[in-house]
Amino acid sequence: MRVTRVGAALAAAALMVGLVGVQPLSEADPVDQVASDGSVATTAVDLAQCPWMDTSLSAEERAQLVLDASTLGQKMRWLSEQSANLPEQTQWPQSSGDPIVYEEALPCTPTVYYTDGAEGVRHTGATTFPAQIALAASWDDQLAYDKGAAQGAEAFDLGYSVLLGPGIASGRHPLSGRTPEYLGEDSLLTGTLAGQQAAGIESNPVVANLKHYVANEQEMNRQTSSSNISQRALHEVYALPFEVAIDVGDPTSVMCSYNQINGTFACENDEVLNTILREEIGFDGFVMSDFGSVHSTAQSLNAGLDLELNVPKYYSPENLNAALEAGTITEAQIDNAAKRVLVAYIGQGLFDTPTPTEPDAAAASTDQHKTLARTSAEEGTVLLKNSGVLPLAASAQTIAVIGSSAASADEYAAAGGVGGASAELVCSQKGFSFGGGAALGTMDCADLVSPLTAISAQAQASGGQVVYATGDDPVAAAELAASADVAIVFGYLRMGEFADATSLSLDNGGDALIAAVAAANDATVAVVETGSATDMPWLDEVAAVFEAWYPGEQQGPALVNLLWGKTNPSGKLPMTFPTSLEDSAMTTTEQYPGLQEDGVQACEAPSNPFGGSPEDGICQVNYTEDLAVGYKYYDEYDVDPLFEFGFGLSYTSFDYTGLAWDVTYDTTTGVPAITGSYTLTNTGAVAGDEVPQVYLTLPDSSATPGKRLVAYDRVHLEPGQSVVVSFVVAADDSDHPLSVWDSTASAWTDVYGDYQLAVGSSSRALPLTADLPVSTLADQVAALRSLVDQAQQLDEAAHTADSWAALAQVLAVAQAAIDSTPLSLIQLTSATDQLQAAIEGLEPVSAVAPTADPTADPTTVPTAAAPPGASAATGGSVADGWDMVPWAICLLALGLMLVGLARARRRVDQP
Numbered sequence: 001m002r003v004t005r006v007g008a009a010l011a012a013a014a015l016m017v018g019l020v021g022v023q024p025l026s027e028a029d030p031v032d033q034v035a036s037d038g039s040v041a042t043t044a045v046d047l048a049q050c051p052w053m054d055t056s057l058s059a060e061e062r063a064q065l066v067l068d069a070s071t072l073g074q075k076m077r078w079l080s081e082q083s084a085n086l087p088e089q090t091q092w093p094q095s096s097g098d099p100i101v102y103e104e105a106l107p108c109t110p111t112v113y114y115t116d117g118a119e120g121v122r123h124t125g126a127t128t129f130p131a132q133i134a135l136a137a138s139w140d141d142q143l144a145y146d147k148g149a150a151q152g153a154e155a156f157d158l159g160y161s162v163l164l165g166p167g168i169a170s171g172r173h174p175l176s177g178r179t180p181e182y183l184g185e186d187s188l189l190t191g192t193l194a195g196q197q198a199a200g201i202e203s204n205p206v207v208a209n210l211k212h213y214v215a216n217e218q219e220m221n222r223q224t225s226s227s228n229i230s231q232r233a234l235h236e237v238y239a240l241p242f243e244v245a246i247d248v249g250d251p252t253s254v255m256c257s258y259n260q261i262n263g264t265f266a267c268e269n270d271e272v273l274n275t276i277l278r279e280e281i282g283f284d285g286f287v288m289s290d291f292g293s294v295h296s297t298a299q300s301l302n303a304g305l306d307l308e309l310n311v312p313k314y315y316s317p318e319n320l321n322a323a324l325e326a327g328t329i330t331e332a333q334i335d336n337a338a339k340r341v342l343v344a345y346i347g348q349g350l351f352d353t354p355t356p357t358e359p360d361a362a363a364a365s366t367d368q369h370k371t372l373a374r375t376s377a378e379e380g381t382v383l384l385k386n387s388g389v390l391p392l393a394a395s396a397q398t399i400a401v402i403g404s405s406a407a408s409a410d411e412y413a414a415a416g417g418v419g420g421a422s423a424e425l426v427c428s429q430k431g432f433s434f435g436g437g438a439a440l441g442t443m444d445c446a447d448l449v450s451p452l453t454a455i456s457a458q459a460q461a462s463g464g465q466v467v468y469a470t471g472d473d474p475v476a477a478a479e480l481a482a483s484a485d486v487a488i489v490f491g492y493l494r495m496g497e498f499a500d501a502t503s504l505s506l507d508n509g510g511d512a513l514i515a516a517v518a519a520a521n522d523a524t525v526a527v528v529e530t531g532s533a534t535d536m537p538w539l540d541e542v543a544a545v546f547e548a549w550y551p552g553e554q555q556g557p558a559l560v561n562l563l564w565g566k567t568n569p570s571g572k573l574p575m576t577f578p579t580s581l582e583d584s585a586m587t588t589t590e591q592y593p594g595l596q597e598d599g600v601q602a603c604e605a606p607s608n609p610f611g612g613s614p615e616d617g618i619c620q621v622n623y624t625e626d627l628a629v630g631y632k633y634y635d636e637y638d639v640d641p642l643f644e645f646g647f648g649l650s651y652t653s654f655d656y657t658g659l660a661w662d663v664t665y666d667t668t669t670g671v672p673a674i675t676g677s678y679t680l681t682n683t684g685a686v687a688g689d690e691v692p693q694v695y696l697t698l699p700d701s702s703a704t705p706g707k708r709l710v711a712y713d714r715v716h717l718e719p720g721q722s723v724v725v726s727f728v729v730a731a732d733d734s735d736h737p738l739s740v741w742d743s744t745a746s747a748w749t750d751v752y753g754d755y756q757l758a759v760g761s762s763s764r765a766l767p768l769t770a771d772l773p774v775s776t777l778a779d780q781v782a783a784l785r786s787l788v789d790q791a792q793q794l795d796e797a798a799h800t801a802d803s804w805a806a807l808a809q810v811l812a813v814a815q816a817a818i819d820s821t822p823l824s825l826i827q828l829t830s831a832t833d834q835l836q837a838a839i840e841g842l843e844p845v846s847a848v849a850p851t852a853d854p855t856a857d858p859t860t861v862p863t864a865a866a867p868p869g870a871s872a873a874t875g876g877s878v879a880d881g882w883d884m885v886p887w888a889i890c891l892l893a894l895g896l897m898l899v900g901l902a903r904a905r906r907r908v909d910q911p
Contacts, residue, residue, distance in 0.1 A: 050108035055352060062351075063342035066106060067335055073103035075331075076320055078338035079301075080312035081288070085112035092311050100316045110350050114162040114309075117151055118181035119428045119552065120443055123158045125361025127369040128445045131429045131550035132166065133531055134380030136183040136193060136574035137648075139691045140714050143379060144193040148200025148208070150369045155206050159359035161350050162207040164255065166194045168241050169217055171575050171630050172623070173586050175501045177219035180429040180531025180550055184574025185630030185645065186709050187237065188735045191244025198249035205349035210245055212257035212290060214238050214272055218621070220500045220593050221603055223293070223611035225619040226260035233626050234261070235276070235741040235748075243281045247734035252285040252344035256305060258293045258611070260618060267293050273304035286340035295614065298328035306337040365447065370554060377558035379689075382547040382571035383649040389523045389543040391565025391651060392486060396463035400481045401452050402517055403471040403490030404508070405529055408450040417470035420508050423450040426492050426529040428550050447553045451527070454556030455488065458564060474513045478520040487521040488563070489514050495531035498610065500593075504535040504581055511537055518542045527559065533577040536642060547573070565651055568688035570714075572648035572762065576631050579642045585625045585633040594621035628705040631763045635706030646693050646709075646762035652684025652719070656692070659759055659768040663825035670777035672738060672750065673730035673822075674710075678759050678768055680725050682717035689716050692759060694727050695766065699753030699774075702740050707758065710737040738774065752776055773825070780828045781818055787835045788814050800843040810838040 045053040052065040067075060077083040082092060087105035094100060116122045119129045127150065129135075135144060148166075155163045167178065171185025183190040198208035215227035215238045229238065245251065254277065256267040266272055267289045277283045286306040294300055294308050297319040308315040323329040345351060383390070392399075404412050404420025412422045427445035456466040467484060469477040481487035491510030495501050505511055506528065518524040518541035525544040528534055529551065539545065546569075551558060561567040578584045586592040594603040596617060603619035606612030628636050631645035661676040680692055694711035698704040711727040731738040731750045742749040752775050760766035791811055796804050810831070817824070817831040 045108060050106075052346075053108050053351065059343045059347035062346050063339050066109075066342055067339060069106060070338075071103060072331060072334070073317060074106055075334050075338045076315070076317050077102055077105055078341045079306065079315040079320070079334065080308045081114065082311055084307065084341060085110075085114070087111060100312050100318070102312075102317060108351070110161070110345070110354050112161045112345070112350055113159055113355070114164060115155060115158075115160040117155065117163040117165040118167055119550070121151055121155045121158055121160065121163065121364075122443050123160070123361065123364075124444070124446070125158060125364045126154050126443065127365040127373050128428050128443055128447070128553040129373045130377045130380050130552035130555075131180040131531060132183055133180045133574065134549040134551065134571075135197070135376060136189060136380075137382050137547075137549065137571040138376065138379035138714075139189065139572050139574070139712055140379055141192060141196050143376060144196035145200040146372060147376060148197035149203050150200075150372055151197075152201035152204035152206040152208070154364040154369065155201075156204050156355055157359060157364040158361060159355045161205065161345075161348075161355055162209065162253070163201055164209045164211060165201075166197045166208070166245075167211050168194050168245060169212075170215075170237050170241065172217040172625075173500075173592055174504065174533045174575070174578065174581070174584060175592075176217055176532070177495050177500045178429075178497055179575075180495055183241075185576065186574065187240040187244060188709050188737075189574060189712065191241035191735065192248055194241065195245035195248025195251070198245060198251035202249070202251065202348060205353040207253055207344055207348050207350070208249070208251045209253045209255050209288065210242060210251050211255035212266075213242055213254050213277065213287075214257060214266060215261055215623075216257035216259050216266075218500055218592065219498055220605050221612065221619040221621075223258040224606065224614055224616065225594055225603070225621050226263050227621055227623060228262055229623045230626055231743040231746075232741045233623060233629075235280075236627060236736075237629050239272075239276050239281070240735060242277070244734045246281055246283050252348055254283060254285065254287050255290055255309075256287055256293060258290055263618075265293070265295050267305050268296050268299040268303045270303040278304060284340075286337070286344050292611075298323040298326070301329050301333050301337065306340050370447070373552045374554035374558045374561075377548070377551040377555055378561055378567045380549060380571050381551065381558065381562055381569060382573055382647075383562075383569035384545040384547055384643055384647070385539065385542065386544045386649055386651075389486065389525060390563065392563050394462050394564065397459065397485040398483070399455060399459050399464060399466050400469065400484035400487040400517075400521070401455055401466055401490075402469045402477045402481060402487060403492075403510075403513065403527075405492045406450065406455075406488070406490040406527075407452040407468065407470070408448055411450060411452050411468075412470060415468055415470050417472055420470065420472060421492050421494065423452075423555065424448055426550050427553055427555065429496060429531055445553050449554055449556040451488075451490070451556045451559050454560045455563070458560045471510075471513045474509065474516040477513060478516040481517045481524065482520040484521060485523065487517050487524045488527060489517040489524060490527045490529065491534075492528070493530035493532070493534055499605070501532065504533055504578070506530075506534060514538045515541060525563070533575060533642075535578070535580055539642070547571075565686070568651045568686060570648065570650060570689035570691065572646050572691045572693075573643055574645070576634055576641045576645045577643040578634075579640065583639055583641070585628055588624065590620070590622040591624055592621065594619040596620075626705075632706030632708075635763070644762050644764040646691070647765075648691070648762070650684075650688050650690070652682055652686045652688040654688075654690045654717070654761065655681040655683045656760060656767045657681070658724075659757075659770055661757060661770055661772055663772060663774055664822040665777040665780070665825070667821050667823055669732075671731045672774050672777070673728055674738075674755075674757065674772070674774070675726075675728050676757065676759075677724050677726045679722055680715055680717065681722040682719055685719050687716070687718045689714055690761065691715075692725055693762065694729070695758045695763065696729065696737060697756040697758070698738075698740070698751055699755060701753055702751040704740060704751075707756075707763070708737060709763070710735070752779075777823060780825065781823070784814055784818060784828055784832045784835070787832060787839070788818075791835060791839055794839070794842065798844055800845055803838075803841060803843040807835075807838040807842060810834045 047054050052062040083102050087109045090102050091099040119131045120126045167181050168190055169182040183193050201208035261269055261272055287304055288307040289309045291310050294314045297314045404417050405423055405426045409422040409424050424445045428443055459466045467480055469480045471477050491506040491514055494507050514526050515538040518538055524542045526542045527546045527548050529548050562569055589602045596603055634641050656678055658679040664673050691714050695707040696710045697707040710729045713725055729737050736748050739748040739750050755772050755774055757770045757772055758766035759768040814831040814835045817827040
């Protein structure tokens with residue numbers, strides 16, 4: 001099994017295998033040309049003409065050779081997507097005026113095509129995987145990597161070399177339109193899965209792109225709004241998942257977002273791009289803009305924007321030359337930007353492994369990828385309620401399937417349905433592009449297997465039957481449900497780019513439909529297909545609920561496996577479901593949708609669905625909730641959600657026992673780490689996966705709301721099987737689990753004090769807890785060293801041999817604890833306690849052995865010797881027995897001294 005936090009970077013070290021390091025020929029290097037049938041033809045390259053094609057050199061060296069051979073105009077080509085990627089083209093027409101003209105490109109530079117990609121590659125023939133929010137609900141690092149690898153392979157096969165994804169946001173608002181293409185509300189989960197997916201993508205000769213950086217948390221006014229955030233929240237909430245993803249997956253590109261951050265657009269924000277992304281996080285790839293998110297030439301280049309997406313505008317030769325002449329930019333900055341793009345392209349193999357000249361769309365989506373799409377849907381579906389109706393019995397039953405999204409478009413139309421969303425539209429988030437309007441691109445879910453088709457086949461195999469109602473008429477649907485043994489009713493919520501959802505209610509009367517069906521049949525299973533939370537007013541009336549998100553092309557087979565128990569549900573919510581929108585953190589207009597620049601009136605959506613113009617004003621969105629985002633808000637303010645973060649049921653049960661922990665310190669850096677383990681047992685009758693979660697509540701001094709997810713795993717267990725799960729949470733991990741952002745020092749600062757550790761199945765089901773202190777290494781060692789010094793100054797001769805031997809033994813243990821690597825809190829504190837007890841337990845040795853008193857009563861039991869200073873009531877008096885001898889000697893000495901002084905005085909007084 002995987003050990004928590006170790007599997008988070010499984011593939012990052014091997015991404016470049018096969019892309020660099022090929023031994024060169026003496027005069028020419030081969031360049032692989034991949035044909036549509038998968039065969040590879042090798043074409044020789046003249047290294048004298050194109051020395052940057054020498055694959056024995058590093059990507060950095062090869063990029064420098066390109067720049068060395070380039071004119072200034074040729075370098076400028078690398079700063080705009082289309083001029084960089086279409087070497088044969090020199091002119092780009094404009095809507096008005098003369099075309100933009102570039103110098104001819106250097107030879108031996110590749111033609112590169114970009115494509116969008118969240119749930120899949122946006123092209124006919126690509127596999128339609130479930131939405132990204134479903135991937136997040138799997139909590140499966142390996143699945144994220146595998147999905148990325150499949151996406152990268154399909155992108156390459158379809159002729160693309162740059163895949164714009166995965167996307168990252170922080171789940172600030174459940175209505176945000178692009179929530180389904182992001183990975184939930186937690187920095188660690190989001191960042192880890194995005195990093196793994198990016199690593200999978202880049203296991204191919206394809207560039208992955210993390211987007212949209214940063215604080216792009218709503219679609220409404222996304223191009224004309226400012227996300228106004230404290231420095232601490234900017235680092236701890238919004239930049240943090242990008243930092244984790246970059247650490248885990250080492251992607252080669254990042255996309256800056258449309259919005260402003262604290263009054264400056266993201267793509268020209270020096271603090272966001274140069275300071276946080278490059279200096280603090282350490283990102284060394286290239287930064288590209290989103291389409292139309294660039295607003296300047298010099299300010300953007302100075303802030304660290306390398307490449308303008310789409311057609312050249314602000315990074316055109318004319319604008320760049322004007323900025324050079326004005327002295328607002330330098331040629332060195334153009335070189336740096338071009339080099340970052342070149343290093344990424346060369347390092348990812350885009351120069352050496354061109355995409356197929358004739359992509360074969362029919363071959364891109366393999367059987368393996370379709371199986372992966374089904375597995376993704378199974379692992380990402382969350383069982384939210386089950387009163388015993390699931391899994392369905394294999395015996396013959398009449399099953400009512402109800403709802404437009406249960407059926408394909410043809411099945412829905414054949415049943416007389418009009419106006420509802422078919423299974424094709426809930427297949428992926430892209431089905432609801434432009435705020436519920438027409439789908440964009442060609443992710444058309446062409447190979448859909450609908451739930452109605454798959455459920456019908458399963459029922460028929462067991463001798464049962466399926467009856468179907470479109471759900472357009474809730475009364476007719478309820479009548480059909482009443483005649484069935486089981487009713488499976490579907491509801492959906494449209495979400496997509498360019499608009500936010502307006503409520504948490506299901507679309508097209510879905511809530512009323514589910515309520516009507518549940519009233520007619522006690523064995524009603526609700527399947528909700530959404531991109532975010534929904535409020536479920538009918539929850540108490542149904543027997544079971546599946547949150548299936550947008551489940552991809554293999555949604556039918558996946559759902560059948562879950563309904564009949566062929567696959568045990570194991571998904572966990574990657575976001576909190578509030579009981580109502582009013583219970584979420586976004587309760588004021590200034591938080592959402594924001595205030596107009598007058599600070600009074602609420603912002604309104606622009607009339608243009610593609611966004612407004614900055615000249616029309618910037619909507620001020622104030623992040624007054626600060627750090628209290630997602631489950632941290634519900635924990636901090638003790639608000640009960642409908643379903644908490646991390647929640648998900650199973651057909652089996654799991655038991656958590658035996659929590660053990662320690663705090664260790666790196667002997668070189670002093671960095672603390674929490675190490676722990678616990679036993680996880682499948683106490684049920686069927687096999688299943690559990691997703692154990694580890695949380696930390698920081699000391700009160702940190703002023704941190706709620707608790708933090710600091711580790712998770714996904715563990716498969718057979719019935720009755722137990723396994724010990726281990727975890728390590730180090731202060732220097734990329735999610736900074738033991739740290740807070742110190743805005744004064746502009747640095748992450750470790751927090752010391754009393755932590756609470758908690759382990760369980762969700763953010764609120766945490767059966768294992770422990771209080772643990774985390775103090776500085778210096779404090780721990782100093783306390784023990786002080787006791788060691790104290791013990792070493794004691795007089796061995798003044799104590800009994802047995803008590804001194806015990807002290808010596810404990811001293812050796814204490815020294816070993818101080819010298820251990822790494823230093824262990826438990827060893828240090830245990831050694832400190834033992835040494836303190838050994839010092840206090842030392843027994844003094846009497847100067848003269850006592851003799852029997854001949855006059856004493858022989859029946860009297862002698863009083864035991866007491867420690868120095870003890871009273872008679874606690875075991876004897878200091879005046880008993882031979883303890884008087886020292887006092888007599890002192891008195892005799894004092895008398896003799898006085899006599900001597902008197903004699904001396906008399907001698908002094910004599911004449």
